Amino acid sequence: EKDKEDETREEESCSQQNGASREKKHQKKISNGKKAGEEGRRQRQMGKKAPTKDQKESENNEKKTNRKGKEGEDKQKKDRKNSTSSASSNSSDEESLSEEELVMLMEQVEQKKKLISTMRNKPWRMVKKLSVLREAQAFVEKFEGALGKGKGKKLYAYKMMMAKKWVKFKRDFDNFKTQCIPWEMKIKEVESHFGSSVASYFIFLRWMYGVNLVLFGLIFGLVIIPEILMGMPYGSMPRKTVPRAEQATAMDFSVLWDFEGYIKYSALFYGYYNNQRTIGWLKYRLPMAYFMVGISIFGYSLMVVIRSMARNANESTADGDDDNFIFSWKMFTSWDYLIGNPETADNKFASITTSFKESIVDEQESNKDENIHLRRFLRVLANVLIICCLCGSGYLIYFVVKRSQTFSKMQNVGWYERNEVEIVMSLLGMFCPPLFETIAALENYHPRIGLKWQLGRIFALFLGNLYTFLLALMDDVNEKLAEEDVVKNITRWMLLGHHNSSMGNGSTATPPPLDPADVPRGPCWETTVGIEFVRLTVSDILVTYITILVGDFIRACFVRFVNYCWCWDLEAGFPSYAEFDISGNVLGLVFNQGMIWMGSFYAPGLMGINVLRLLTSMYFQCWAVMSSNVPHERVFKASKSNNFYMGLLLLILFLSLLPVAYTIMSLPPSFDCGPFSGKKRMYDVIQETIELDFPLFVAKIFSYVANPGLIIPAILLMVLAIYYLNAVSEAYQHANVELKKKMQIQREEEKNKRNNKASTNPMLQDLEDLFTSSTKTETHPKQEDKKLESPNKSSPVRRQGRAAALDGSPMIGGRGAAFSPPPHVFVTQPPTLGVRPPYLGQSRPRGYPVGPFPGRGRGQPRY
């Protein structure tokens, strides 16, 4: 039954325009085809209830369809207006008529096309969808060829053909794209076992992998490959050669493992690159490329992170700040439809029951004063404890880094002394999060909020560690810079001495070139920094994997197999199985990414290591989760906390940008290694390129643009723009709150009203219910007054409320319009039931089908 109604409506919507101007000729021409009967039927239908229908229809469509659809609708309306006017002006002219008809047809075809593209959004049975689709396609097929005339016809047909091809191509491309998304099945499997929150970590991991792949492509394609192919080969110059003193041990594994020896003097690190302006037959400007890639890595990452954040923010319509729907949301949205594992389902059932019970208790006694005080105290206590932990770990790292600097000056230090910093940092990262979790148990937050707190704390820990590490590293760099000056002089003297000695021999030939391995080197602080980052990353990877292996897998094996011969139940008791630690893993990932961003400028190869790491950890962690973890006791959904991850990522991106930007802008590059050697600052490479490779006026423009006189006003302008946009958004928020309040008021007082009504005049109410909401009351204030004065005392208040509501409703518009409750009770009707009053025509005629579409059926009569 409903389907039939839908069908008629659909046909109407397809031939909306027909109703606007019905002309015989036009109809005849259209009905040339097979569709004659159908068209006729449509026309008849339109004749019945044309104008109001059209309005309603378009309104509904606007509500239902997406923004694009709305635009189309508007356009069509406009078109229709145009066409009607033209038709009325020169209806006698055959030529223009056909033109007008063409416009009609075109619109119809467009409409059908729109229908085809939105077919999947319709809540119909598949059979019906298929048949409607076929019909629409046949229609488009038939008539789009007829469009265009004379010369235009061929072009139009061609265009149509291309458009069809394009659609097909797009679909194929989409199919291809979804095929290219890796690990879909793996993630789905995890999702069904552990709920969507665990899966959200893996989705995040996959996203990171994608971003890193692009970054890796940038670095690898534009820096490393050109250097290897076209740069000077290994051993041709001092910076590309292992020094004589180290050559004996350069290939030892222990040396390579510390990223010294041959690895240090390879294209993986900053120091290997030459400062030659162009390399190879391509005249590839390597230093320039190096610089630009370093910048664009940050640019690209920023862009991607912000874009995906914006997309997420768009998708989530509200952040659930409403307290109005606690129970409703619990009831209707608490089930995670992705669960497909009995154990998880059990946990989910239990957690739903608990949450219901909790909120019932909360509801019943919302004044639990002593509890609140205790809870507050516990929360403060927890925060104090955690801050202490953070300070302690920060100091520990600073202490260790300082100590490592003294170690590095000493000879023959042991393995532990050399790796102390990494070990301590990894240990901190391993033991602090569980500690925080234990402390957080004091606070008794909802797990989702708890997760955020936990994330925030671990983030603070990691960040503190990272920055103390950086500070200590900076000290190191400054020392190296001082040392460099000395070495520079030595090198010069030595070269001079070499020349002199060869001259002193009396030979007129050029002196034999000094072997590159013998030239004394500066310390090359950039490579040192790069090596530090690479080491940190590698040790981080190892610690993570070992933790997973020991903490999850071995533990699971132990619990599983030793359980047969143990005093107590291991599975239920103390060790049990591990849960998947979402917060720790996410933060590990984010933090690791921060190190990559920081280090990749000094160690281009770091990006490759990271890609490998992400790739392996995807498989490894998937396996570990499936094999040795159990679902969370309180399974909860991920909701949109993805944006929270993104926020962390953005923060760390910004924080890792700072030190890199500082070194680029204010530290002098080493004099004998790296692509920028010999320049005062690294960014000089830009100026050099502009001066030498571009015409003069570009350099001039550049110097003007770089003028502080221009930059400061630009910044000011941006700040002002931000201020303005902020103010606007605040105003919107304010308006939103107001509207919500109005709605609330209206609801309340309708409730009162209803109670009054029910007690006073059941007869009248029946009448009103019959005619609910089908009219607008302002048109007949007199009748309303007449009717209402007798039964109801609260009428003045009520009317105020209504006025407010009417005020509000046009502003809400769109989806919001669906929120305004129908003006049920104000509506009264003269008792002449049989005759439809004239004003009824404005609104939806009775008997109009109840739309199954979202936002449609608002305010229609309920029988």
Next chain:
Amino acid sequence: MGNKQTIFTPAQLDAYQDCTFFTRKEILRLFYRYRDLAPQLVPLDYTDKPDVTLPYELIGSMPELKDNPFRQRIAEVFSEHGDGNMTLDDFLDMFSVLSEMAPRDLKAYYAFKIYDFNNDDYICKSDLEKTVNKLTRNELTPEEVSLVCEKVIYEADVDNDGKLSLEDFQHMIIRAPDFL
């Protein structure tokens, strides 16, 4: 890879792609899932649209639905005659709506139907009670259940008719942070 499949004609596949949120590969995968439920019933050739329905017992045993407290309702809502037995079309329909690409209001519409146990186009109190009991596996006392239901109606019933209409439901659910 597409050329060797003979289950659907290309036109059929295109039509299905227009009507669902799936790509052709996913449609084929779903078909195999469907077929695996009852290999003896479902033919490998759908080009001439055979009339095959699978009983609810088979549909409900899929791992995707097995643990879902609302599996019976889901199957009923999406089946042609409301009895839980599904044709391939219904099957595709169901997964299309439940997939993550489907827009929220479409999902809200079907969610409403799913929670509307007695098919009267309103979620009334008995529907709510059933929902709560299914969600908690009857672990709440009747008083608690009725309290919860009253609360829900109080919160979400905008037009004060004592039951939730589709609009009430959408108004409420569209803004829920957890609604997938």
